[in-house]
Amino acid sequence: MVRGAARPVVAAARRLLERAAARPGVARVMRRTAAELQDALRRSHWRSDRRNELYGASYYGIGRDPGGDRAGRSGYARYDRVTSNAEVAGHLVWRTFGGARTVLDVGCATGLVVEVLRELGLDAQGCDVSAYAVANPSPGADGHLRVGDLLGGLPYGDGAFDVVTALETLEHLPPDQVDRALGELRRVCGGVLYATIPSFGPNGGGGPDGHMVGKVRPERMEHYRSLGEGYAGPVAFDDLARDAAGNPVEGHLTIASFGWWTERFAAAGFRRRADVERRMVGDLVPELAAAWNLYVLTVPGADEALLADRAPGSSLVSLGLRHPLYEGAGAPGAEGGATATGP
Numbered sequence: 001m002v003r004g005a006a007r008p009v010v011a012a013a014r015r016l017l018e019r020a021a022a023r024p025g026v027a028r029v030m031r032r033t034a035a036e037l038q039d040a041l042r043r044s045h046w047r048s049d050r051r052n053e054l055y056g057a058s059y060y061g062i063g064r065d066p067g068g069d070r071a072g073r074s075g076y077a078r079y080d081r082v083t084s085n086a087e088v089a090g091h092l093v094w095r096t097f098g099g100a101r102t103v104l105d106v107g108c109a110t111g112l113v114v115e116v117l118r119e120l121g122l123d124a125q126g127c128d129v130s131a132y133a134v135a136n137p138s139p140g141a142d143g144h145l146r147v148g149d150l151l152g153g154l155p156y157g158d159g160a161f162d163v164v165t166a167l168e169t170l171e172h173l174p175p176d177q178v179d180r181a182l183g184e185l186r187r188v189c190g191g192v193l194y195a196t197i198p199s200f201g202p203n204g205g206g207g208p209d210g211h212m213v214g215k216v217r218p219e220r221m222e223h224y225r226s227l228g229e230g231y232a233g234p235v236a237f238d239d240l241a242r243d244a245a246g247n248p249v250e251g252h253l254t255i256a257s258f259g260w261w262t263e264r265f266a267a268a269g270f271r272r273r274a275d276v277e278r279r280m281v282g283d284l285v286p287e288l289a290a291a292w293n294l295y296v297l298t299v300p301g302a303d304e305a306l307l308a309d310r311a312p313g314s315s316l317v318s319l320g321l322r323h324p325l326y327e328g329a330g331a332p333g334a335e336g337g338a339t340a341t342g343p
């Protein structure tokens with residue numbers, strides 16, 4: 001906040017900057033400078049992040065080789081709108097839940113999905129257990145993120161959101177804490193829960209089946225395969241795949257079957273909606289359809305209008321999605337394809 005004597009000076013500087021930004025060449029330099037400033041702030045935060053928490057700066061790619069070499073460590077080599085596939089995830093949520101006005105993204109990281117949803121006109125908020133991520137929001141999510149722990153209670157009221165999303169997040173909780181977390185998601189959810197969770201076994205919903213490769217220690221795969229389709233999980237802690245530091249890969253603690261997760265959702269009061277999942281999968285390029293094990297769930301009495309397709313018969317690309325996976329042939333709607341297999 002600007003106070004007292006500084007106020008007119010700052011106001012004049014703002015007017016000058018605004019006028020300068022109207023010139024395309026100057027605007028380009030300003031954008032580059034803004035990006036550099038944000039990076040510098042993030043790097044400085046990383047250096048002072050002595051606690052080296054699991055979901056600290058390094059998890060989101062800070063201080064890593066941006067070329068993509070993660071050296072076997074968990075977390076992202078680079079975390080942005082394209083690499084995280086937030087572009088696709090945001091457009092997909094906006095399009096699928098056409099009657100939604102309010103959205104909460106739980107495990108939002110730096111708020112990239114929140115940013116996309118807000119650009120698309122929704123009232124989107126986000127929360128994450130990572131103080132680093134919340135303190136370093138993507139610009140369009142600034143002011144709309146809060147620190148929130150699924151296991152400690154989320155800072156929102158009962159049924160506060162039409163749609164709650166939890167993307168690549170629930171597998172980060174220990175199995176014995178999953179029911180508690182789902183109870184908290186149920187509490188804040190006013191209509192629809194949309195989650196993506198790496199899962200194995202027969203899908204039982206509207207998408208492709210899952211697998212265990214990369215999630216279970218290679219030397220234990222044969223054992224788990226021998227258990228057959230009836231095995232539901234979760235995989236024992238000692239059998240989880242490890243990263244170069246010997247920790248569960250990507251921080252994934254609950255690796256379970258579609259059947260197991262569906263049961264846990266049902267116990268928390270959610271009903272799985274294969275019909276809507278089918279629609280969503282139809283919008284995904286093959287890479288994403290295989291990587292995103294998705295679950296759409298409704299609470300009793302949910303307004304069906306929330307699930308209205310915002311633009312029946314259209315592809316995400318025709319609705320404005322721009323993403324490398326959706327460029328060229330092979331994309332749904334004959335226009336192109338989408339996302340990530342991140343942590």
Ligand SMILES: C[S@@+](CC[C@H](N)C(=O)[O-])C[C@H]1O[C@@H](n2cnc3c(N)ncnc32)[C@H](O)[C@@H]1O
Nearest residue numbers: 055107109128129130149150167168169172343
């Ligand atoms: C793999 S990242 C996914 C980030 C984002 N949803 C995406 O898809 O790009 C997992 C996120 O879950 C968050 N997380 C882990 N445990 C959590 C908890 N107990 N409550 C809230 N967020 C949590 C982490 O901080 C991290 O940002």
